[in-house]
Amino acid sequence: MENLKQFLVALSAAAAVGFVSIIFVLRWALHYKEGLAWDGGLAEFNWHPVLIVTGFIFLQGTAIIVYRLPWTWQCSKLMMKLIHAGLNFLAFSFAVVSLVAAFDFHNGAKIPNMYSLHSWLGLTAVILYCAQLVVGVGMFLIPATPASWRAAYMPLHIYSGLFLFTSIIGVALMGITEKLIFGLSNPKYKDSPPEAVFVNFLGILLVVFGALVLWIATQTSWKRPSEETLHILHTSGGGEDGTKVSPTVSQLSEGTNTETFGDVRWRSNKLDDDAN
Amino acid sequence: MENLKQFLVALSAAAAVGFVSIIFVLRWALHYKEGLAWDGGLAEFNWHPVLIVTGFIFLQGTAIIVYRLPWTWQCSKLMMKLIHAGLNFLAFSFAVVSLVAAFDFHNGAKIPNMYSLHSWLGLTAVILYCAQLVVGVGMFLIPATPASWRAAYMPLHIYSGLFLFTSIIGVALMGITEKLIFGLSNPKYKDSPPEAVFVNFLGILLVVFGALVLWIATQTSWKRPSEETLHILHTSGGGEDGTKVSPTVSQLSEGTNTETFGDVRWRSNKLDDDAN
Numbered sequence: 001m002e003n004l005k006q007f008l009v010a011l012s013a014a015a016a017v018g019f020v021s022i023i024f025v026l027r028w029a030l031h032y033k034e035g036l037a038w039d040g041g042l043a044e045f046n047w048h049p050v051l052i053v054t055g056f057i058f059l060q061g062t063a064i065i066v067y068r069l070p071w072t073w074q075c076s077k078l079m080m081k082l083i084h085a086g087l088n089f090l091a092f093s094f095a096v097v098s099l100v101a102a103f104d105f106h107n108g109a110k111i112p113n114m115y116s117l118h119s120w121l122g123l124t125a126v127i128l129y130c131a132q133l134v135v136g137v138g139m140f141l142i143p144a145t146p147a148s149w150r151a152a153y154m155p156l157h158i159y160s161g162l163f164l165f166t167s168i169i170g171v172a173l174m175g176i177t178e179k180l181i182f183g184l185s186n187p188k189y190k191d192s193p194p195e196a197v198f199v200n201f202l203g204i205l206l207v208v209f210g211a212l213v214l215w216i217a218t219q220t221s222w223k224r225p226s227e228e229t230l231h232i233l234h235t236s237g238g239g240e241d242g243t244k245v246s247p248t249v250s251q252l253s254e255g256t257n258t259e260t261f262g263d264v265r266w267r268s269n270k271l272d273d274d275a276n
Numbered sequence: 277m278e279n280l281k282q283f284l285v286a287l288s289a290a291a292a293v294g295f296v297s298i299i300f301v302l303r304w305a306l307h308y309k310e311g312l313a314w315d316g317g318l319a320e321f322n323w324h325p326v327l328i329v330t331g332f333i334f335l336q337g338t339a340i341i342v343y344r345l346p347w348t349w350q351c352s353k354l355m356m357k358l359i360h361a362g363l364n365f366l367a368f369s370f371a372v373v374s375l376v377a378a379f380d381f382h383n384g385a386k387i388p389n390m391y392s393l394h395s396w397l398g399l400t401a402v403i404l405y406c407a408q409l410v411v412g413v414g415m416f417l418i419p420a421t422p423a424s425w426r427a428a429y430m431p432l433h434i435y436s437g438l439f440l441f442t443s444i445i446g447v448a449l450m451g452i453t454e455k456l457i458f459g460l461s462n463p464k465y466k467d468s469p470p471e472a473v474f475v476n477f478l479g480i481l482l483v484v485f486g487a488l489v490l491w492i493a494t495q496t497s498w499k500r501p502s503e504e505t506l507h508i509l510h511t512s513g514g515g516e517d518g519t520k521v522s523p524t525v526s527q528l529s530e531g532t533n534t535e536t537f538g539d540v541r542w543r544s545n546k547l548d549d550d551a552n
Binding site: 159203 | 387388391392393394396397435439442443446449450452453454457458465466467468472475476479480483487490491
């Protein structure tokens with residue numbers, strides 16, 4: 001892998017920021033709010049932000065960059081696809097349970113459902129995420145799907161995935177805003193009590209996590225090499241670990257234009273970054 | 277240009293959604309709220325969303341995709357850079373005035389400044405946008421800047437630009453949420469009065485506008501061809517309009533790997549979309 005050190009710095013930063021976000025949201029629920037329970041009350045609602053941050057943001061972010069980890073390049077592409085799909089399915093499951101928690105609480109407290117922009121965009125994101133998951137499985141995990149369909153769909157799959165991930169962080173920030181306004185009364189949000197400042201920092205952590213995941217996902221030099229390249233390296237005795245393989249992989253990848261099962265690349269879809 | 281029809285559909289959709297967003301935010305201010313004035317009161321605050329939507333979102337979105345318009349490919353790259361920078365500077369100016377309106381109103385109404393996540397992220401975005409503008413001018417408009425610096429900085433410039441644009445839409449959605457909660461009292465936001473539903477739709481329009489601009493900006497086949505390619509076409513009698521030029525430009529671009537003043541492309545930075 002090119003720039004392995006930079007990759008490891010970015011990955012470590014993303015992991016650290018992700019873990020700290022999870023600690024922050026747990027501390028918000030357990031220390032500042034009513035804790036976690038499944039009782040139809042405020043403690044049930046608290047599962048909503050906890051599951052969104054841990055599942056719909058952290059697990060989804062992990063699913064997005066899982067192909068980039070050099071120590072997984074020895075695994076088969078099929079295995080990596082299953083891990084990618086599995087993590088996304090787990091993230092989706094967390095999101096569904098988090099929605100149930102929010103609806104349950106609203107119903108118990110006689111608060112209307114689905115009136116806010118947060119709820120409109122959030123539910124839309126969950127539905128589109130589910131569609132992305134179903135179409136993704138159909139396209140990339142059903143062996144009968146023609147390679148040409150995969151090639152045609154891949155750019156949209158990547159764009160939609162990154163756009164949904166980004167949107168979901170945006171929706172989470174709106175949710176944090178709502179909860180801080182409604183949940184703080186004396187002192188209020190505008191009086192900046194410790195909880196308000198603490199949760200604002202949670203919002204910043206989520207933005208930084210998103211920025212790091214998007215950076216890692218869009219750096220082409222950090223991509224998993226094609227199956228063809230990995231096969232050549234494997235049969236010629238290379239490929240024992242990502243570090244040793246790197247320069248050869250990089251050189252080989254440059255010259256290949258493969259379109260094979262499970263690893264499709266197109267010259268025409270490259271983003272060579274000269275919009276300016 | 278490849279897929280000219282699809283480009284025109286995406287561009288028309290972005291323009292239409294952008295214009296409708298501006299109409300929506302104006303109707304919000306003029307019909308549902310207190311109108312627009314510069315009196316330190318609520319009518320002054322209303323400049324805040326109006327200037328953000330028209331300037332910081334619509335003009336910025338236009339600046340991002342201005343290189344993609346095939347009818348500008350006859351203009352020199354320097355002219356296009358000046359237009360890109362000018363539009364971004366205009367967007368930044370709108371944002372600064374919109375901040376003054378918000379601070380003025382807060383000060384007049386004795387509402388604390390800078391307590392919310394919306395304000396933290398919003399001010400950070402404006403500061404980073406200013407930094408992006410200054411560094412962008414230094415890198416791409418000062419003739420003395422070495423081409424190697426431009427090449428090294430370009431991927432970060434593009435990533436930061438798209439990330440800031442996306443973040444600013446996210447911050448706007450948080451602002452809409454705040455304003456609907458604080459600005460509606462009888463009936464409240466949760467009672468879904470017409471204003472609430474109308475402004476929720478404004479939020480959706482902003483998300484769709486963002487999605488379209490990001491789609492147009494990341495489709496490599498819609499990029500402005502390199503200066504070298506355009507020069508070849510011009511001297512060989514082509515290049516009178518974007519439509520006629522298209523197939524030749526596409527074929528020529530595929531084979532070129534230029535690194536010239538103002539138009540730097542790297543094979544190593546291509547995103548050929550095979551993360552899966």
